[in-house]
Amino acid sequence: MHASSRIRTRRSFDSCPFCDGTSAEATSNGQLATIDCLSCGNTVLRYDLRPGHxxxxxxxxxxxxxxxxxxxxxxxxxxxxxxxxxxxxILKFLSGSEAEPVAVLVVCDCQQCGTRLSAPIEIAFLRHPEVGSRYWDNSVQVTTTPIWEMLPALSD
Incomplete structure (x- = not known):
């Protein structure tokens, strides 16, 4: 793995959706980037990291x-x-112990190639016009503000 494929950066966010901490660290092994809360240690988000990124x-x-x-x-x-x-x-929703540490997890399974994509339901809410307009009214750009900065407000 080349040094250019490594990410290690500390970020601030409004609050962790798990503990209300405000500091996060993003790290990568070259294929997967994670954003972890520095207060509670929970992973807030995971991203597939491609070479072009x-x-x-x-x-x-x-x-x-x-x-x-x-x-x-x-x-x-x-x-x-x-x-x-x-x-x-195919779209399904998981809750309870199947979704932990989030309340509800959206899971999409491709019937052709088997790719599984999962995300907290709050991310799906961002597509709803009322959610977008509420953020717009508060001067937040839903389409360009990183998800990790928006999750706490969505959880509320």
């Missing part, structure tokens, strides 16, 4: 690029289309 970007830019990619994949999967192969995705 880190090729010519600094750590924060790479995380934002992965965030944009994840949004596109989630949006497509929620519409029933796998971003990887174009096959049909």
């Amino acid at each position: 880190v090729a010519d970007r600094n750590s924060l830019q790479a995380l934002k690029a992965a965030d944009r990619q994840m949004r596109a994949e989630v949006s497509s999967a929620l519409d029933g289309v796998c971003q990887r192969c174009g096959g049909s995705s």
